[in-house]
Amino acid sequence: MNKALDHTVEAQASQSQGTSQSQGTSQSKDWRKGMSDTVAYSLLAYTGLHIFVTVGAIQQTGAKMLALAALVVLVFGVIPLWRRFEHRWSALSDAQAHDPxxxxxxxxxxxxxxxxxxxxxxxxxxxxxxMIALAA
Structure with a gap:
């Protein structure tokens, strides 16, 4: 939190001194924050798709176990996988996090x-x- 506040203070100070970053010298992207955002948004998209696709399949087959199996896959498979992606990037040092x-x-x-x-x-x-079709 303090780093974010310090960064904001520094940015405001540089703008007040007349140095504009819009003249082609933009800061490099923070890979840690970018991957964290990607993981968060993709989990939202995954969950939304999962709900609609699974609900559609349940309505077609009438198999309520399909929803339970899909939920198990989400909790025990997907969330740890996404966390691994995020962890790889959150472990970067400050210098690496901005390295192009x-x-x-x-x-x-x-x-x-x-x-x-x-x-x-x-x-x-x-x-x-x-699997349901094979069992029927």
Whole structure:
């Protein structure tokens, strides 16, 4: 919290002295905060997709166990996976967190998180529906 406040104070001081960062010298991105935001937003998207896809599958098959199985996968599988992505980036030092050399790795992990967030709800539901169809 103190770092955030110090950063705000420094930014206000530099603006009041007439040094503008809008002249092409912008600060580099904080990879830690960026990945934390990516994880948070992708979990929201994953949960929303999961609810709608699973509810649709339940209405089609009438299998209430599908919802329970999907919830188990969410709690015991997906949340720890997302936490691992976030932890890899939160462990960076302050210097590493703003190092442009991490841009490619950050983008790669960001794409992986979003592909999983979109693909897992559909894949899990399809798998469970297939299992129900085989059992019937």
């Amino acid at each position: 050399a991490y841009a490619a790795a950050y983008r790669r992990d960001q794409i992986k998180v979003w592909l999983l967030a979109i693909g897992l709800p559909v894949g899990i539901t399809a798998l469970l529906k297939g």
